[in-house]
Amino acid sequence: xxxxxxxxxxxxxxxxxxxxxxxxxxxxxxVCAACKHVQYxxxxxxxxxxxxxxxxxxxxxxxxxxxxxxxHASTNQFxxxxxxxxxxxIKLDCGPVMVAYLAxxxxxxxxxxxxxxxxxxxxxxxFVAAAPGSDPLREFSNILTKEVKHDPSQ
Amino acid sequence: MLPYEDVALxxxxxxxxxxxxxxSAAWFIGMTFARMLERSGLRxxxxxxxxxxxxxxxxxxxxGMTEYLDISPRWLEQIPxxxxxxxxxxxxAARAVQAGDADxxxxxxxxxxxxxxxxxxxxxxxxxxxxxxxxxxxGGPNTVFAMITRNYMEQYGARRDDFGLICTAQRExxxxxxxxxxxxxxxxxDYLNARPISEPLHxxxxxMPVAGADGFLVMSVTRxxxxxxSYARLLAAGExxxxxxxxxxxxxxxxxxYRDEMYDLAGLAPGDIDFLQTYDDYPVISMIQMEDLGFCxxxxxxxxxxxxxxxxxxxxLPHNTCGGQLSAGQAGAAGGFLGTVEAIRxxxxxxxxNQVAGARTGIASGxxxxxYDRCLCTSAIILGRGNP
Ligand SMILES: [Zn+2]
Numbered sequence: 001x002x003x004x005x006x007x008x009x010x011x012x013x014x015x016x017x018x019x020x021x022x023x024x025x026x027x028x029x030x031v032c033a034a035c036k037h038v039q040y041x042x043x044x045x046x047x048x049x050x051x052x053x054x055x056x057x058x059x060x061x062x063x064x065x066x067x068x069x070x071x072h073a074s075t076n077q078f079x080x081x082x083x084x085x086x087x088x089x090i091k092l093d094c095g096p097v098m099v100a101y102l103a104x105x106x107x108x109x110x111x112x113x114x115x116x117x118x119x120x121x122x123x124x125x126x127f128v129a130a131a132p133g134s135d136p137l138r139e140f141s142n143i144l145t146k147e148v149k150h151d152p153s154q
Numbered sequence: 155m156l157p158y159e160d161v162a163l164x165x166x167x168x169x170x171x172x173x174x175x176x177x178s179a180a181w182f183i184g185m186t187f188a189r190m191l192e193r194s195g196l197r198x199x200x201x202x203x204x205x206x207x208x209x210x211x212x213x214x215x216x217x218g219m220t221e222y223l224d225i226s227p228r229w230l231e232q233i234p235x236x237x238x239x240x241x242x243x244x245x246x247a248a249r250a251v252q253a254g255d256a257d258x259x260x261x262x263x264x265x266x267x268x269x270x271x272x273x274x275x276x277x278x279x280x281x282x283x284x285x286x287x288x289x290x291x292x293g294g295p296n297t298v299f300a301m302i303t304r305n306y307m308e309q310y311g312a313r314r315d316d317f318g319l320i321c322t323a324q325r326e327x328x329x330x331x332x333x334x335x336x337x338x339x340x341x342x343x344d345y346l347n348a349r350p351i352s353e354p355l356h357x358x359x360x361x362m363p364v365a366g367a368d369g370f371l372v373m374s375v376t377r378x379x380x381x382x383x384s385y386a387r388l389l390a391a392g393e394x395x396x397x398x399x400x401x402x403x404x405x406x407x408x409x410x411x412y413r414d415e416m417y418d419l420a421g422l423a424p425g426d427i428d429f430l431q432t433y434d435d436y437p438v439i440s441m442i443q444m445e446d447l448g449f450c451x452x453x454x455x456x457x458x459x460x461x462x463x464x465x466x467x468x469x470x471l472p473h474n475t476c477g478g479q480l481s482a483g484q485a486g487a488a489g490g491f492l493g494t495v496e497a498i499r500x501x502x503x504x505x506x507x508n509q510v511a512g513a514r515t516g517i518a519s520g521x522x523x524x525x526y527d528r529c530l531c532t533s534a535i536i537l538g539r540g541n542p
Contacts, residue, residue, distance in 0.1 A: 008289050012281050041286035041526060066403050067308075069300035070353040075273045076292035087290045089301045089527060091402050097527060099287050099297070109308055126289050 005077035007143070009122035014042040017056050022117030022125040027061035029096070030054040040096035062132065063092040065111040068102050078121065082142045090115060090129050103130035103139050119145045157419055161248040162378035162385035162540055164371050165194045166498035171335055171366035171483050175266050179210040179486075180222050182264035182367035187223055190260060190369055194383055201371075203229035203256030205247055207239030207263040207487035210271055229256035237433045237522030238393065238531035239263050239487050240368070240494035245391035245535065247372035257373060264367025265486025272363040275486075282526035293352055295435065295524045296360060300352035302528065303438045305403040307354060310453035314354065316460065317437035318345040320473070321358050321480055323464035324434065328477025330466055330508040335364060336481045359436055364483030368491035370498050375540065385540035386501040389420035389515070393533040408532035409446035409519060417448070420515075420536040424448040427536070428513035429472040429500060431493030433521040434480050439529075440473070443519050447534065466508045475500060475508050493518040494535065501539045514539045 011019075014030075021028035030039040034051035038059055045052050068088035074080055088102030090113060098115060106113050106129060113129035116136045120126045120143050128136035128144070137144055167190045169182055183206060191198055204227045206216040214222075216232040229250045233239040240263060247259035265271075276294035278284065291297055306312055322342055328334035340358060348357035378385040392415065394408030417423055424447065432443040441455035449471065450458040463470035476482065476496040479489050497518040500510055510516075519534040 008277060008284075008292055010277070010284055011289075012285050015285050041282040043281075067301035067305040069297060069304065069355070070350070071291045071293055071297065071300075072350040072352065073296075074292050075276075075294070079291050079293075085291065087293075087297055087301075089305075089403060097402050099290055099527065101290060109305075120289065122289075124289065 005081065007078050007120045007122045008076065009124055011124050012042070014044070015124065018042065018117060019125045021056065022119065026058055027115065027117060028056045029059050029094070031057040031059065038095040040098055059094040060092070061115045063090040063098070063113055063115060063129070065102065065106055065109055065113060065129070066091050066097065067109065068107055085143065088129055098127055100127035100129040101140055101143065103134065103136065105131055121145060155415060155419065158248050158388045158391060159252065160375045161251055161388040162373055162375045163244060163388060163498045163537065164373065164378050164383045164385045164502065165190045166370050166495045166502060167193060167368065168333065168495055169264070169367040170333065171364045171485050173335065173364050173483070174268060175365040176268065177266055177365070179208045179264055179266045180214060180219065182266060182365060183208065183211070183219060183262050184222055186262050186264060186367040186369040187260055190371055194371055195381060196258065198223060198225050201225055201258050201260050202227050203247060203250055203259030205231040205233060205243040205259060205261045207233040207235065207243065207490060208265050209236065209275055209486045210265045227256070229259060235490065235522045235531040236487050237435060237490040237529065238520035238533040239522065240491035241391060241518055241520045241533035241535040242393050244372060244388060244494055245393060245533065248388050248391065251372055251374055257377065259372040260369060261372060262367060262369035263487040263491035265365060265488055267363050267365040280525045283524070287526065296352040296355055298524055298527050299436045299438070300355045302404045303436060304354050306405055306438050306441070309405065310456060312438070312441065312456040314346060315342060316456040317359060318342050319459045320437040320440050320464060321345055324474045324478045324480050327466045327475050327508055328481030331476045332507055334477040334481040335362070335483045355436065358480065361435055361479040361484035361489070364485050366485030366488050368488045368495040370495055378540065384502040386498045386537040387540045388535060389422070389538045390416035390536040391534065392416050393531070395532070396530045397532065404528035405442065406446055406452060407442060407521065409443060409534055413446065413448050416534065416536055422515060422536065427515050427517050429475055429497070429510045429516040431474055431497050431516065431518040433490070433493060433519060434474055434478040435484065435521065437480070439521055443521070447517060447519060466510055472510045475510060490520050490522055493520070497537050501537055
């Protein structure tokens with residue numbers, strides 16, 4: 001692995017909220033105060049009722065696997081060093097479809113997974129889907145940061 | 155919807171694709187414009203409308219192109235729809251000509267490709283992608299379309315060799331047409347044994363980013379005939395974006411929403427169509443277009459391609475007769491023009507090495523812009539042979 005390479009670090013301003021929740025060990029997404037729609041990826045207003053009132057709330061981190069892929073190629077130097085790995089589309093019980101790293105034990109459509117936010121080697125949060133109760137860090141240790149910080153000021 | 159009366163598409167022009175170029179997108183667009191003038195016998199100031207699609211034209215836009223070309227259009231459009239841009243350009247230019255807002259519109263899609271244009275394009279493609287897809291392997295659209303492909307395989311029983319039928323037929327078409335970057339035969343064995351990129355996608359399911367441009371002119375039939383130009387007639391057109399946003403995994407797209415209206419307007423049914431040019435960023439997307447444009451029912455495209463030859467001269471449904479992007483490469487937004495330009499070429503030229511015998515009607519469809527977990531833009535046009 002190229003020691004200096006890192007996963008892409010660019011994120012929108014709203015992603016800071018996701019980083020903060022992950023640092024607190026929480027699964028927090030935007031919820032519309034008016035219609036209760038859960039929004040992911042984050043945006044600045046509700047895509048359903050157009051209300052300007054999305055708040056960040058703890059939501060159910062369970063979902064099921066809709067589809068998945070095993071990635072064998074990347075143009076990014078960091079990822080070239082950690083190939084292959086699995087990525088899935090997760091239908092969250094709370095509504096949205098989320099793209100996330102997917103544990104090898106869950107490579108089946110319909111698998112029940114729990115999604116956890118963790119910083120990757122760029123320091124930005126990514127989501128990992130794994131069997132509920134399992135440790136997502138172990139399988140993706142070459143992509144995620146080694147230490148999980150629980151400092152809310154991060 | 156008003157009929158598209160008296161609208162001609164002429165001067166189908168492709169600037170040969172190259173794998174890498176130090177030229178700018180403006181050069182590719184400008185040289186395509188020059189060739190279209192040459193082919194049509196027009197002077198540049200005869201062109202009073204310009205529609206451009208490009209990912210790599212920044213910091214310039216279609217506005218800057220008017221200065222590069224030193225023309226003074228009264229109708230100007232930039233189409234940020236990537237793979238859907240060709241049929242959209244035709245549709246909008248046609249309405250401008252019909253309304254008298256422009257007499258002659260040049261429609262061009264063009265992009266350059268340097269060592270890092272593709273990487274920087276996928277990195278900043280959309281905010282949703284930057285936040286929620288690109289961090290998972292920086293795989294660009296492959297990640298998402300691999301998952302769309304797997305879902306389609308599981309839902310409808312498509313096999314890899316079904317996709318292989320599309321890819322190998324297109325390579326045969328490319329070899330006949332003689333213009334594609336990939337100019338070696340592709341056997342089913344080659345296809346199936348290719349290295350995995352993002353499973354279930356393998357090498358020959360993916361398009362290679364290249365540089366190039368494609369374009370055509372839109373004018374009235376009266377004008378085309380006065381100029382003595384061979385033309386294709388626009389019979390119907392449609393576009394629809396972000397259709398079925400509630401589908402968890404993408405398996406259908408906007409074409410279904412307007413295909414019936416298009417066929418009604420054209421007075422044709424899918425069985426009357428002599429060739430089909432789909433947007434082939436991945437073969438599963440060509441299958442979805444075959445279904446959504448009515449050539450078979452939803453989920454039946456695997457069966458359809460097993461039974462229907464897709465080569466230019468196979469007697470079935472000639473599909474992506476120039477080889478498509480899977481053989482030609484994807485020249486950015488020009489990829490959204492490739493099918494439209496090939497369709498016009500088939501209906502206006504004679505003696506093409508890949509000429510579909512007796513073709514009088516054809517469809518070109520477009521698909522573009524993977525904002526998060528699917529492409530949002532769809533477009534399609536039905537064309538008919540103009541000159542008797
Ligand atoms: Zn709402």
